[in-house]
Structure formats: C-alpha cells, structure tokens
Amino acid sequence: MNMSSNMLSGPKDTTRTILVIDDDSNFLNPLKMSLEEEGYNVITAENPKSGWESMEKHEPDILLVDWELPEMKGTQFIKLLRENKDHNARYVIMVTGHSTTDYIVQGLDAGADDYLIKPFAIQELMARIRVGIRIRELEKKIKEEIKKLTVLEMALSVADKIGNPISAAKLHLQLLMEQETVKKSPELVESLTSLFSMLEEALELISKYQKIKEPHSVPAPGGKTMIAPE
Structure with a gap:
C-alpha cells in the first residue's frame, strides 16, 4: 500500500x-x-x-x-x-x-x-472516506427535514383542533358586543374589542400555518429552532 x-x-x-x-x-x-x-x-x-x-x-x-x-x-x-x-x-x-x-x-x-x-492505494481509501462523509451529511439533512415535517404536522393538527373553537368564540363575542347592555359600558366594549382583535389575530396565524407547504425554521429561545409561517 x-x-x-x-x-x-x-x-x-x-x-x-x-x-x-x-x-x-x-x-x-x-x-x-x-x-x-x-x-x-x-x-x-x-x-x-x-x-x-x-x-x-x-x-x-x-x-x-x-x-x-x-x-x-x-x-x-x-x-x-x-x-x-x-x-x-x-x-x-x-x-x-x-x-x-x-x-x-x-x-x-x-x-x-x-x-x-x-x-x-491510499488515494482510493481517501476517496471512499469522502464518499462516506457525504453520505453521513446527507443522512443528517434527511433526518432534520423529517423532524421539521413532523413538527409541521403537529402544528397543523393543533391548528385544526383549535381553529373551530376560536371561530365559535369569536362569533359569540361578536353577538355579545351587539347587546344593548354591553354597549352602555365603554370599558366593557373596549375590553371585548381587544379580545375580539386577539381572536382575529389567532385565526389569521392558524390560517397561515394551514397554508404552509414547506417548513421554514427560525431561531427560538434557548438556541433552538421553531417552525414559522411565511
């Protein structure tokens, strides 16, 4: 050799x-x-x-x-x-x-x-080692993509489960705000309006998650990453 x-x-x-x-x-x-x-x-x-x-x-x-x-x-x-x-x-x-x-x-x-x-020939061994390293790197990338897709599936599942209750809560809140007794209390109207806006934002975020086709990672606290909508 x-x-x-x-x-x-x-x-x-x-x-x-x-x-x-x-x-x-x-x-x-x-x-x-x-x-x-x-x-x-x-x-x-x-x-x-x-x-x-x-x-x-x-x-x-x-x-x-x-x-x-x-x-x-x-x-x-x-x-x-x-x-x-x-x-x-x-x-x-x-x-x-x-x-x-x-x-x-x-x-x-x-x-x-x-x-x-x-x-x-040592050249052949070195070439085979480089092949092995490329394969290992590819395997790591595949595992990371699978992990992202798994997290995405979980996020979509949660979004589906909480989307309907939030929509129902938004509807009930809207009906409550239309009542005359509520309209007579500016402070209550302000609080309910703020809550209504929060529900709308939540539904908008859920809608974005449901439209995700490919997972997109962003930095998260603690040096971790999280799936985020576009």
Whole structure:
C-alpha cells in the first residue's frame, strides 16, 4: 500500500474523526500518519473492546474495521454496532485482505457500508472516506427535514383542533358586543374589542400555518429552532 498522500485530491478536513480498528501495527501506524496528513483526527485501536470504548468516547464519523481481530471477527463487531441504537448509523468501511466474493458479501451483509481490499492505494481509501462523509451529511439533512415535517404536522393538527373553537368564540363575542347592555359600558366594549382583535389575530396565524407547504425554521429561545409561517 502506497501511503504517500502527495498525489491526493480534495480539500483537507480538520473536523472529521476516523476510528481505525486493526491489530497490525505495521499497517495501523503508517495509515494513521497518512490520514493525519489529510487533516483528519485519527483514533486507533488494536482490538474490538478498546475500539468500542474509543467509539463511545470520540463518536467518529468513519470507522475502518479489519476482518481478523482479537477476541471477535470484524463482522461480529459491525453486527453489534448495527444493533446498538446509539451507533447503528455510523459509516463503516471494512478493510481486509480477504478478497473473494463470499467474504465481500459476508462483510456487507454484516452491516459494512463499504469494503476495501488490502493492499490498496491510499488515494482510493481517501476517496471512499469522502464518499462516506457525504453520505453521513446527507443522512443528517434527511433526518432534520423529517423532524421539521413532523413538527409541521403537529402544528397543523393543533391548528385544526383549535381553529373551530376560536371561530365559535369569536362569533359569540361578536353577538355579545351587539347587546344593548354591553354597549352602555365603554370599558366593557373596549375590553371585548381587544379580545375580539386577539381572536382575529389567532385565526389569521392558524390560517397561515394551514397554508404552509414547506417548513421554514427560525431561531427560538434557548438556541433552538421553531417552525414559522411565511
């Protein structure tokens, strides 16, 4: 494997963390240097136990996992990862010397997102890592959009449920304001008029929410975001 990264293309990434799990130090150390030259934060582990601990501590963006590991196979490690709700979305590239179709199928079926056969050109590994990062970013965006749509559906449901009662309250209030006994009290008329205006504003806001086709986020207190009408 040629570990020189002078010919690599693409911008360096200083914000991503890669976890490499491999018990071969002759492979692990030069690979770590090559990844660090590209600006990645690199964590290494020589067995599944320390690899899992590092994964929980550092929350890597990409995992590179060897097949032949002490204590358990790399495929077993990946299966455990996929069964864990806190880590099952992590992008995993299996890096191994097993090159037959049967091994490749087993690795992918175990839950690996990609499969790279040793020895390999470091340029190819870097390209596959960039692909993994793009996929992770896309998945995050999709989850965020789903979250927005879920909030929007809740807002529309609430709007539908409270819209009719507010309309009814507005109608009753209007009838009340037309009564002669009410008209004789300027203070009461002023209070009811103010309440009537508030109900109209509420109905207008509900109408805007009901017309939303795409969610639009705006900043909210506490560093959060909220769905707002256009």
